[in-house]
Amino acid sequence: MGRDTGIGVGLLAVCGILYWQTGFISIPPFVPIGPSFYPRVMLIFLAGLAVWLIGEDLLKKRTSAREAKKATGPAPNYRRVLWGFLIFLGYVAGLDLIGFVASTFLFILGLSWAIGPRNVREIPKLFAVAAGTALVCYLLFEKYLYVFLPRGLLF
C-alpha cells in the first residue's frame, strides 16, 4: 500500500466518523436546508476525492528508490523536527503550568540547544537570548499592549 493510499483510507475513515456525527445535529423545523447539509456535502466530496487519491496512487508508475534519492540531495533531518515538535509541545503545555516567562525562557534555551551546534561556549549567548526574549515579550505585551499572558506556578 502506497503512502497516498494510506492517506486516502484515513480520510475515508474520518469522513465516515464525521458523517455519522452529523446525524446528531439538531435540525430546526421549517427550514429548507438544515445545518447538517453543508458538512454532509463537504464530507461526501472529501470521501470522493479520497477514493480518487487512492485510485491515482494505485495506478501510477513509480520511480525506483535509488533514482528518487538521486534527485533530492541531502536527506532531511527528521530527528531535529521531532525534537522541535516535542519541545514546542512541552512549551505549550508549560504555558498554563509554569507561566509565560518561565516556559518561554526554558523553551528558547531548550530548542536552541537541541537544534544548534551544542557548543558549550554558546551557552551564555543562548541564556541571554532566552532571558532577553522572555522579558522583552513580557514587558511589551503585558505592560504596553495589555495582553494578559498565561500565569503559572513560577511566574
Place this chain on the structure above:
Amino acid sequence: MDLLLNTLLAIVEPKMLFSLCAGTLAGIVGGAIPGITITMTIILTLPFTFGMPPLQGLVTMIGVYVGGESGGLVSACLIGIPGTPSAVATTFDGFPMARKGEPGRAVWLGIWASAIGGLLAGIPLIFGAVQLAFLAVNFGPWEYFSLFILTLSIVAGLSEQSLVKGLIASVFGLLVTAIGTDPLMAIPRLTFGWEFLRTGFPFLPILIGVFGLSQIMGDLEKSGSARDSGGLRGVTSLKVSHRAIIREIFAQPVNLIRSTLIGLWIGILPAVGGSAANILAYDQAKKGSKYPEKFGTGIPDGIIASESSNNANVGGSLITMMAFGIPGDAVTAVMLGALIIHGIQPGPLFVTTNAPIAYGMFAAYFLAHPLMLIIEAMFIRFALRVVDLRLHILAPVVLVLCVLGSYALNNIIENVWTFFIFGVIGYLMVKTGFPLAPLILGVILGDQIETNYIRAVMTDADWTLFFTRPWSGIMLALAVLSFGYSLRQRSRAVKRKGVQPKEEEAADTEF
C-alpha cells in the same frame, strides 16, 4: 482623488507615519532573513496591530508587505539565498553580479526596480479595485457562490504536484469551517461537546500554524543547509550612483512594464503570490531578450524583471482583497483576518462603506515605496548583519512570537493549541505533497460559500439560477474550464515524463 489626497495627509501624521516606517523596516528585515517569509513577518506583526485603530494596523501591514517584497533581494544578492520565495529569480542574476564585484549595483538595481514596479502597479490598484468593487456590489448570492467556487478551482488547480491533492486541501479547509455553530441558525455542529469549538476554529491561529510552525519545522529538517555556508562575507559597502541605476532601469522600458504587468496579474489571481510572479517575469524577460544566453551571469535584466514583478504583485493582491474580500495570497489573508478582528467586513462593500480605510490603504501603499527606499538606504548595512543570523537562535524566537500572535487574539490558551494542531497538520501536508494555499482559502471562504448557497436557495428554490444568471453562469463555466485545463496540463506532463515521481521525495517545504 480628493479622498486619496485627504487620506494621504492623514497617513503622514506622525503616529501613522511611524507605523508605516516600522512596518516597512520590519518587512525589510524579515524579508532579508532567509527562512522568514513575508507571511511570517506579517504574522509576527499581527499582535502589535490588535490595539491599534484599523487603518493604523493595516498601514503597518502594508508597510511590512511592501518592505518584505524588497527585503528578500538583499540576501538573494549578497549570500545567494533568497530571503523570501518572491526573490528566488533575483538570485539568478543578483548573486553572480555581486560575486563579480558589484554587490551595490545588484542590490540597488533590485531596490529601485521594486519601488518603480510597485508604484506603477499602484495606479491599477486604485482604479481597478474601485471599479471591480462597483461591479461586485450588484452581485447576488448566486454570483458570490460561483465566484468563490471559481476561486477555489483556480487555486486547487494551481497546486504543482497533484490536482486531487489541491482539491482535498480545499475541501478540508471548507470542512474546518463546518465545525462550530452554523452561520445562519447558530446550531452547534461537529463540536464533540467541546465548548471551545462552539465558535469554530479561529482563523488566525490556523493561518499562523499552517504557515508559521510548518515552515520553521521545514527549515529545521535542512540541517547543514546552504545557509551555514555563507555567500559574500566581508561586504561592508554598497555605495552606488543612484542616477546611473535609475537610468539603467528606464533603459529597459519593455522589460519593466511587462514584468510589472505579470506581477500585477499574478497578484490578482487568488493565492498564487509573488513566488510565481518573479519566476514568470524572469522567464518572460529571458525569452524576450536579444541575449538570453547571458541570463544567469549577472546582468541587470533579470534583477529588474524579478523585482519589479514581485512588488507589482502586492498591488494585484490588494485589488482582489479589497474588491471581493478574497485574499490574493497568504499575506492578504492575514490582512483580511485583521479587518475582521476590527469588525470590518471585507468584500465589495468595503471600498464604499469604509472609504477612508480603503483609500488610506491606497495612500499607504504609495507612500510605503519611497519610504522603503529611504529605509533601505539608511539600514542596508544593518541588513548585511541580519542575514547572518543563525537558525537555532532565530527559530525559537519566531515560534514564541507566533504563540503570542495566536494567544493575543482573545487571550485564551486554546488558540495556541489550535496553532499547534494546525502547525502539525500543515507540516504533514507539506511533507505528503498537499498544498497549503487551498486549505487556507477554504477556511477563509467556507462560511461565505455556505451562507451564499443557502441564501440563494432560500431566495429562490430554482437551482438553475446558478447557471442562468449571466455572471454566475460565466464564473461556473470558468471554474469548469480551469478544472479541465488543470487536468489536461497534468496528463500532458505525465505523458512527457512517462512516470510520476514519488511525492515523498519530491516534496520539500513548498508553500
